[in-house]
Amino acid sequence: MEVFYIKQELPINRQIRAKEVQLIGDNGEKLGVFTLEDAIEKAESKDLDLVLVSPNVNPPVCKIMNYGKYKFEQAKKEKEARKKQKVLEIKEIRITPNIEQHDFNFKAKNIRKFLEDGNKVKITVRFRGREVNNVKAGEAVLNKFIENLEEIAIVEKKPKLEGRNMFVMLAKKA
Numbered sequence: 001m002e003v004f005y006i007k008q009e010l011p012i013n014r015q016i017r018a019k020e021v022q023l024i025g026d027n028g029e030k031l032g033v034f035t036l037e038d039a040i041e042k043a044e045s046k047d048l049d050l051v052l053v054s055p056n057v058n059p060p061v062c063k064i065m066n067y068g069k070y071k072f073e074q075a076k077k078e079k080e081a082r083k084k085q086k087v088l089e090i091k092e093i094r095i096t097p098n099i100e101q102h103d104f105n106f107k108a109k110n111i112r113k114f115l116e117d118g119n120k121v122k123i124t125v126r127f128r129g130r131e132v133n134n135v136k137a138g139e140a141v142l143n144k145f146i147e148n149l150e151e152i153a154i155v156e157k158k159p160k161l162e163g164r165n166m167f168v169m170l171a172k173k174a
Contacts, residue, residue, distance in 0.1 A: 010051050010052055012049045013040055014040070016050065018060045019035065020035055020059045021035075021050075022062070025063075026048055033059055042064065048064050048066050049065060049066065050064060088119065088120065089120070092123075093123050094124045095124070096126060096128070096131070097127065097134065097138040097141055104144070104145075108148050111170070115152055115153050120156065122170075125138035125165065125167070126164065127164045127166070135161060138159075143159070145170075146170070152172065152173060153170040154173050155169070155170060157169040
């Protein structure tokens with residue numbers, strides 16, 4: 001069971017602070033200008049709420065509606081919009097500068113799969129011990145990946161060395 005919390009944003013009924021209001025009926029027709037008390041009476045006679053929809057005009061515009069139902073519909077629309085959003089993930093693949101051919105092919109296949117799923121991929125070369133003195137080998141491996149995946153991926157960030165790691169960011173071609 002889902003619970004929807006109604007957070008109130010629009011002033012309703014007795015929270016409205018105006019002497020006169022432009023009134024819109026529950027089915028959308030304009031009813032004219034009424035005093036606040038008369039407008040609240042009209043809304044209560046239909047067992048609905050008087051909601052201030054446009055406070056910045058003179059006189060302010062109020063609408064007769066079921067406020068709880070309105071807020072529920074708004075929450076439902078927001079939930080649907082959130083459901084349709086695609087969360088972008090960054091997948092990271094870690095390698096060493098002296099990677100074997102089979103490992104290279106396996107990692108390239110995984111990267112290809114991640115890119116096809118719409119994720120970005122960060123390929124990180126980790127230098128251990130004295131490997132950090134031979135940065136060119138790591139850069140060569142990254143360039144080999146870029147070359148291997150050039151038909152499906154574009155380079156978002158060029159190979160960059162940070163401490164003992166060198167990385168490159170790849171994204172799917174549009």
